[in-house]
Amino acid sequence: MAGRPREFDRDEALAKARDLFWERGYEGVSMADLVEAMGIASARIYAAFESKEALFQEAVTLYASGEGGFATRALAEEPNVLDAFKRLLRDAVLLYTRPNHPHGCMIVMAATNYTINSQAVRTRLGRYRRDRAGSLHERLKKASETGELKSDADPCALAEFYAAFLHGLSVQAADGVPREILLSTLPHALLPLKSAMSVKADSL
Amino acid sequence: MAGRPREFDRDEALAKARDLFWERGYEGVSMADLVEAMGIASARIYAAFESKEALFQEAVTLYASGEGGFATRALAEEPNVLDAFKRLLRDAVLLYTRPNHPHGCMIVMAATNYTINSQAVRTRLGRYRRDRAGSLHERLKKASETGELKSDADPCALAEFYAAFLHGLSVQAADGVPREILLSTLPHALLPLKSAMSVKADSL
DNA sequence: CACATTGTTTGTTGATCGACAAAGAATTGA
């Protein structure tokens, strides 16, 4: 085994690629852009990451398990539904408007345009988004079963409402809407959940 | 003057270009794709539309003054704020999930990815989106002044909430969320406006 | 008719795309 040791930091290079993809999307970033941003020749990128698409996939995974995991974390860690959604939405706004970082959500923004070659990428990101909607749905179904929600509440409609709003926040942030303004929309966004909650849980 | 008459229908060709851009975005459509979809050679496209970017711009204008103008129409034609927003959201869902058409909003989806060459396109679409948020804001400010809204309501936050939700609907629709499910989210989405309305206007 | 004007056809341009081949350099194990 052995062989010549790699001269660059793979994780560091991957993070740079993630930031570039985050900012400009999959097709918006060329290999030449990656060469410049990562600071290594294209043949080295191919040796370390196999292809542009595989590199993008790794970058998305890095994002999803890091910054992008705020939703999963909020849903898993907050016992109260309302607290979970409050935190989730707030964290979303903070992430999407973080200074000195690309605005918006990488998974929402990185592949809406798509040529024939990037259909696979687009499809995969769509699955990520549907998964997120699915985890919102799961949490709300659980809330319905445990009595946190009123018996006539519709977890599916609520989940899709929040998924839509969350994805819309990303578009707004990418368009430069300031953090404070997006934060000011959150009390409105929480109304549907609040009004679907049973009085008992609400008064806890 | 005079000269040889054009053999193809310009409006028809433009509509086909719009549909293709709507489905795959600006960068997702190549001149070769346009040649195939419009059924005319590239030199004829350049003669009639000047450039790919100018063609795209015309396609967006066509969209905005046609299908995409639902928001403007609803806000202008419905005297009651609540009716206006009800109709606006409903029309959005219907348009974004229209069978045998590209799903989602052309202006939201057509340029989130962007290379260095398409920055101008992206910027222009961003302006369109901000204009839409602006017209929501205008209508809500008017509602605030005429007493339709409670005196402590915040038109800006409300407008940004609805802009975000609207843009999120587009992402959901593009991901294939069915029409009926998106429609089922609308009662939830209307809650913030309803609760910001003064009781007097609410009971009309 | 001749001429100006405009549309169409055909073929091609230079740039850029993602991807790799070949050769040299640095490491470990035998």
Next chain:
DNA sequence: TCAATTCTTTGTCGATCAACAAACAATGTG
């Protein structure tokens, strides 16, 4: 020391990108 292995350097590949040039065809006007 010398293979075996892995990374780095350099150069380039064919495909595709948007865009156009030149020659030809069809119309209206004088």
